[in-house]
Amino acid sequence: MDNKKAKRIAIIIVVLLLFVIIPFFGQYHLYLTRKHLQEQKTESMKENEDDGGITEQISDGKTASIRSEISDKSGKKSNASESFNQSGDSVETASNPTDALASVQASSNDVNGSSNSSANASPSEANLPASHVHSWIPITEVVHHDATGHYENKEVSAAYDETVYDWVEKGVRCRDCGRIFASDEEWMNFVKEQTLQGDYAHGSYEVYYEQVPRVVHHDAVTSQVWVQDSAAYDETITTGYKCECGAKK
Numbered sequence: 001m002d003n004k005k006a007k008r009i010a011i012i013i014v015v016l017l018l019f020v021i022i023p024f025f026g027q028y029h030l031y032l033t034r035k036h037l038q039e040q041k042t043e044s045m046k047e048n049e050d051d052g053g054i055t056e057q058i059s060d061g062k063t064a065s066i067r068s069e070i071s072d073k074s075g076k077k078s079n080a081s082e083s084f085n086q087s088g089d090s091v092e093t094a095s096n097p098t099d100a101l102a103s104v105q106a107s108s109n110d111v112n113g114s115s116n117s118s119a120n121a122s123p124s125e126a127n128l129p130a131s132h133v134h135s136w137i138p139i140t141e142v143v144h145h146d147a148t149g150h151y152e153n154k155e156v157s158a159a160y161d162e163t164v165y166d167w168v169e170k171g172v173r174c175r176d177c178g179r180i181f182a183s184d185e186e187w188m189n190f191v192k193e194q195t196l197q198g199d200y201a202h203g204s205y206e207v208y209y210e211q212v213p214r215v216v217h218h219d220a221v222t223s224q225v226w227v228q229d230s231a232a233y234d235e236t237i238t239t240g241y242k243c244e245c246g247a248k249k
Contacts, residue, residue, distance in 0.1 A: 136241040165211040
C-alpha cells in the first residue's frame, strides 16, 4: 500500500510540474521580456525628446538672431528718422514744400533698400555647393579582327608529255654469228642446218631486246592555296562613358 501511495504522490507532483509550475515560469519569462522591451522603448522616447529639445534650442537661437537683426534694422530706420527730424530747420526753410517731401521719401527708400538687401543675402544660400557637372571619359576596349580570305586552285606544274623507252623482247640472237631469230624454234632450225653442213659453232644463243619509245602524258599538278582578302587588324571601340564621381552611361 505504501508503494501505491508513493506512486500516486509522484504522479501528482509530475502533473503539477507540467500544468502549474512550468506555465508559471513561462508567464514569468514573458513578463520579463515585455518589461525589457518597454524599458527600451522608454529610453528611445527620451533620446528623441532630447534631440527635439536640441532642435528647438537651435531653432529658438536662429529666431532670436533674426529678431535681433530686425531690431537692429528698425533702429537704423528710427535713427534715420531722428536725424531727419533734427534737420527740420532745413525743411521748414525750404522754399518749395514739394522738394522737402521728396527728400524725406528718398531717405526712407534708402533705409528700406539697405534692410531688404541685407535680409535677402542669407548665409545658407551663400554656402550652398555648386552643382556637379559630369566630365564624361570614354570607356574603350580593343577588338581583334582576324584576316579574311579564301582558297583557290593554283597550278604547281603544267601538263606535259614525256617520251620513255621500254626494253621489248624481239627474239633470240646467235652468239657466234650474231644473227637474230624471231623465235627459239627458228634458231633451232638454223642450228640443225649448220650442223649438217659441219658447222658446230652455232650452239648457243641469247634473248635479244630492243628499246621501243612511247609517250607518257603527265597531267597538270594543282594545290589549294590560301588567298588573303583583308589583313588582320585591331579596332578600338567605345563601350560607354564614366565620370570621376563614379557615374556611368
